[in-house]
Amino acid sequence: xxxxxxxxGLAATITILSTSAAFAVTEISWWHAMTGANNEVxxxxxxxxxESQSEYKVVPVFKGTYPETLNAGIAAFRxxxxxxxxxxxxxxxxxxMAAEGAIRPVADVLPLGxxxxxxxxxxxxxxxxxxxxxxxxxxxxxxxxSPILYYNKDHFEKAGLDTENPPKTWPEVFDxxxxxxxxxxxxxxxxxxxxxxxxLENFAAWNNLQYGTNENGLASTDxxxxxxxxxxxxxxxxxxxxxxxxxxxxxxxxSEAKQLFLSGECSIFTESxxxxxxxxxxGMNYGLGQLPYYPExxxxxQNTIPGGASLWVFEGHTDEEYKGxxxxxxxxxxxxxxxxxxxxxxxxxxxxxxYEATKxxxxxxxxxxxxxxxxxxMGKAPTENSRGVRLVNLPQVRDIQNEEFEKMLAGDQDAxxxxxxxxxxxxxxxxxxxxx
Amino acid sequence: MSPxxxxxxxxxxxxxxxxxxxxxxxxxxxxxxxxxxxxxxxEDPFGLRSTFVGLANFRRVLNDPNYLNAVQNTAVxxxxxxxxxxxxxxxxxxxxxxxxxxxxxxxTMLIWPYAVAPAIAGMVWLFMFNPTMGTFAFxxxxxxxxxxxxxxxxxxxxxxxxxxxxxxxxxxxLFFVAGLQAIPKTLIEAAAIDGAxxxxxxxxxxFPLLAPITFFLLVINTTYAFFxxxxxxxAVTGGGPGKATETxxxxxxxxxxxxxxxxxSAAQSVILMVIVIAxxxxxxxxxxxxxxxx
Numbered sequence: 146x147x148x149x150x151x152x153x154g155l156a157a158t159i160t161i162l163s164t165s166a167a168f169a170v171t172e173i174s175w176w177h178a179m180t181g182a183n184n185e186v187x188x189x190x191x192x193x194x195x196e197s198q199s200e201y202k203v204v205p206v207f208k209g210t211y212p213e214t215l216n217a218g219i220a221a222f223r224x225x226x227x228x229x230x231x232x233x234x235x236x237x238x239x240x241x242m243a244a245e246g247a248i249r250p251v252a253d254v255l256p257l258g259x260x261x262x263x264x265x266x267x268x269x270x271x272x273x274x275x276x277x278x279x280x281x282x283x284x285x286x287x288x289x290x291s292p293i294l295y296y297n298k299d300h301f302e303k304a305g306l307d308t309e310n311p312p313k314t315w316p317e318v319f320d321x322x323x324x325x326x327x328x329x330x331x332x333x334x335x336x337x338x339x340x341x342x343x344x345l346e347n348f349a350a351w352n353n354l355q356y357g358t359n360e361n362g363l364a365s366t367d368x369x370x371x372x373x374x375x376x377x378x379x380x381x382x383x384x385x386x387x388x389x390x391x392x393x394x395x396x397x398x399x400s401e402a403k404q405l406f407l408s409g410e411c412s413i414f415t416e417s418x419x420x421x422x423x424x425x426x427x428g429m430n431y432g433l434g435q436l437p438y439y440p441e442x443x444x445x446x447q448n449t450i451p452g453g454a455s456l457w458v459f460e461g462h463t464d465e466e467y468k469g470x471x472x473x474x475x476x477x478x479x480x481x482x483x484x485x486x487x488x489x490x491x492x493x494x495x496x497x498x499x500y501e502a503t504k505x506x507x508x509x510x511x512x513x514x515x516x517x518x519x520x521x522x523m524g525k526a527p528t529e530n531s532r533g534v535r536l537v538n539l540p541q542v543r544d545i546q547n548e549e550f551e552k553m554l555a556g557d558q559d560a561x562x563x564x565x566x567x568x569x570x571x572x573x574x575x576x577x578x579x580x581x
Numbered sequence: 582m583s584p585x586x587x588x589x590x591x592x593x594x595x596x597x598x599x600x601x602x603x604x605x606x607x608x609x610x611x612x613x614x615x616x617x618x619x620x621x622x623x624e625d626p627f628g629l630r631s632t633f634v635g636l637a638n639f640r641r642v643l644n645d646p647n648y649l650n651a652v653q654n655t656a657v658x659x660x661x662x663x664x665x666x667x668x669x670x671x672x673x674x675x676x677x678x679x680x681x682x683x684x685x686x687x688x689t690m691l692i693w694p695y696a697v698a699p700a701i702a703g704m705v706w707l708f709m710f711n712p713t714m715g716t717f718a719f720x721x722x723x724x725x726x727x728x729x730x731x732x733x734x735x736x737x738x739x740x741x742x743x744x745x746x747x748x749x750x751x752x753x754x755l756f757f758v759a760g761l762q763a764i765p766k767t768l769i770e771a772a773a774i775d776g777a778x779x780x781x782x783x784x785x786x787x788f789p790l791l792a793p794i795t796f797f798l799l800v801i802n803t804t805y806a807f808f809x810x811x812x813x814x815x816a817v818t819g820g821g822p823g824k825a826t827e828t829x830x831x832x833x834x835x836x837x838x839x840x841x842x843x844x845x846s847a848a849q850s851v852i853l854m855v856i857v858i859a860x861x862x863x864x865x866x867x868x869x870x871x872x873x874x875x
Contacts (some may be wrong), residue, residue, distance in 0.1 A: 216838050223628045240626060240841065247627040395731055396713050398821070404713040541840040551822035555732040577842070579643075580623075 160177060173469045174228035178214040178454070182422065183288070183490055193313045194476045201469035211454065212540065213333030215240065222247055227459035229470050232287060234454045235342075236539040238275065241457050242283060243366065243537045249458045249467070251275075251346035251474065257464070258471030266478070266496050270522040271451050274533040278364050284455035285474050288492040290419035291449045291518035292343040300412035301432075303330035311413075311434035318413060318437045319383055325412045326392045333411040334392045338400040340550050341543040342452055343415050343436070344380070345372055350450045350531035351521075352442035362535040366579045370542075370571050373564035376439050381553065381560035388554045395554050398547045407571040417452055418518035421491040426517070433541075435521060449521045450533045453492060493519055539577040542571045583614035613854065619847035626841040638848035643867060648832070648849070653787055655828040659806035665746035666802055668796065670753030675783070677754075678761045689759060695751035696732045699809060703816030730818070734825025737818045741826050744817060753798050760794040761787070800864055807857060829853050 179187050184207060191203040208214040211234035218231040233241050241248055254264040263281060264272055271286045294311055301308045304325045312318045322334025337343055349356035354376060359365040387393035394411055396402025406414035407427045415436060420435060424431050438445040458470055476482065483499030487494060488508060494500045503509070509516040536542055546567045553563035620638055624631035642648050674750040677687050697705070709717045712729050721728035764787060772782050788795075811830050814820065820827035820835060827835070833853065837846030 219626050244627045244629065248630050362802060397731055401713055538840060548823045551732055
């Protein structure tokens with residue numbers, strides 16, 4: 146008993162000593178939504194930052210899925226208990242941007258870290274997406290990805306298709322999918338994750354088509370969708386037709402369709418570059434290609450828009466704490482950190498220097514296909530149609546679009562009706578959200 | 582006239598009631614009053630700007646065709662879940678009551694699923710019947726049946742109903758078993774001697790005597806189907822495809838926490854509260870009259 150009491154007393158003393166030694170440390174809380182391997186990256190980065198200096202301590206807290214993390218942040222802000230840094234997924238960008246007074250632009254925070262903030266150091270496509278129309282960068286891009294094409298080389302061989310050159314345009318993809326189905330190489334030719342993000346938002350940017358008015362919402366929150374005309378209708382009618390005999394199969398609203406590709410059920414698959422890890426782990430004989438486009442679209446392929454998440458800084462903290470946040474962001478921007486993040490996670494590097502360094506190291510020669518998401522995003526200077534899509538209620542609008550797509554794929558309506566309904570319902574929801 | 586109970590101590594009864602009152606106050610009245618307050622406001626997600634809008638949220642919710650759709654889904658879902666969960670449980674209870682050997686074993690096995698959390702129950706059914714990875718889904722599809730609850734609304738509804746009912750069977754089973762044990766054997770034996778067959782005995786003696794329990798379970802199962810099935814729907818269908826499995830509770834969650842329209846979501850909670858209070862009142866007033874307490 147006595148030794149136990151002594152040990153406890155000693156432990157208590159040590160705790161007191163260590164807390165008083167750490168008295169000057171400013172804690173920076175970081176709420177995030179990363180699981181599995183990506184969660185380990187978050188933990189490692191925080192640990193490395195905390196060991197690299199003694200003034201600040203970053204404390205990462207896992208808050209659940211992306212929407213759950215956003216909701217936790219909102220609830221915390223309402224209770225005046227907001228964290229310093231919160232990771233918000235791409236679709237939540239509009240929600241955060243509309244919350245002027247709740248967030249502090251990263252462009253204002255970064256200079257506090259003692260390093261001049263230079264926008265040109267970051268990948269332009271990504272910076273544009275997380276900036277206000279006047280160019281002020283609002284959030285720090287942490288994990289960005291871009292949709293690409295995956296295909297099963299074994300199936301391609303069985304169906305007599307070129308295993309080294311995947312189809313480049315949508316008509317070619319549809320032909321290949323039909324050949325795969327008809328030849329019996331696989332029960333399904335084509336599937337896709339995120340029909341909204343890939344099939345509408347990126348589809349618009351990549352084919353240089355207008356998604357909505359006011360520069361797709363980047364210039365103003367008052368947006369009318371334009372997705373019920375021209376190639377949008379053609380594209381989804383093509384998909385609906387293929388779905389009739391299971392040449393195209395639907396997996397779900399987010400990334401569920403990945404299973405259909407991994408299990409060998411479907412041969413061609415459009416999905417985020419961030420999904421590469423699972424494909425590699427499955428051990429299948431896969432190939433990567435560019436996101437397909439329509440040859441008749443003027444200027445296509447244009448550029449894709451980033452998905453993933455960025456880090457936002459909440460208002461209402463002290464200057465000292467903001468200085469800590471800035472120091473941490475500068476730490477994250479370091480070339481060797483970004484280089485490692487990119488190569489380990491499959492997400493895009495955020496700085497030009499990290500991209501150049503990865504290129505120089507020969508990584509892309511050893512891992513063909515890994516550069517595709519970057520060249521897709523950076524290949525051309527973005528147009529009004531391809532800088533991104535921003536709506537104050539994009540999560541809600543995506544749900545509406547998904548609901549109409551599901552009815553279309555079930556054979557209850559054609560593509561024109563589905564997209565008309567989606568536009569009508571989305572426009573009403575947007576008007577309600579902006580308070581009209 | 583029942584005799585009035587008097588307590589010699591004036592404070593003690595209140596002191597004994599206090600903990601319960603505090604719990605009810607904190608966990609029911611306070612959130613409920615917050616919902617009432619939110620339901621007349623229009624607010625942005627961060628609470629930076631809020632305006633009083635009176636009953637405008639209620640008007641919008643009640644005029645929304647999707648709300649009517651959720652009402653219909655909830656009606657179909659609740660009736661089906663309550664009926665299925667109770668019917669199967671009663672059948673199992675009657676069967677388990679007949680067994681002579683290993684009674685305890687069968688009962689324990691049948692009660693076990695109750696310990697499974699709703700979201701897990703949902704995942705289990707999802708793993709079996711999800712068209713992208715489910716074992717049973719694969720069998721169904723390869724046998725030529727077009728099983729695809731991701732796109733077919735009626736199949737999705739069937740899936741959540743079965744999953745939700747399965748989860749509740751154990752609970753109902755437990756109560757039915759207890760009820761069956763309380764029925765005097767002499768009554769059944771007397772009927773048997775009079776020549777009543779098994780089916781006749783069940784419908785004329787056992788079932789009426791189980792009425793208080795059936796009634797109790799009806800209330801519990803309806804409340805369960807209304808509120809506690811959120812986890813199953815969230816895990817299995819997420820309210821889809823289209824809005825085919827969006828129930829009232831799911832819509833409250835979806836509008837409030839995904840779409841971030843707090844006013845509409847709060848108004849729906851208030852309506853839901855009224856519906857459940859009314860349903861319970863009706864059940865107690867009319868159905869209970871027909872119940873025979875032995």
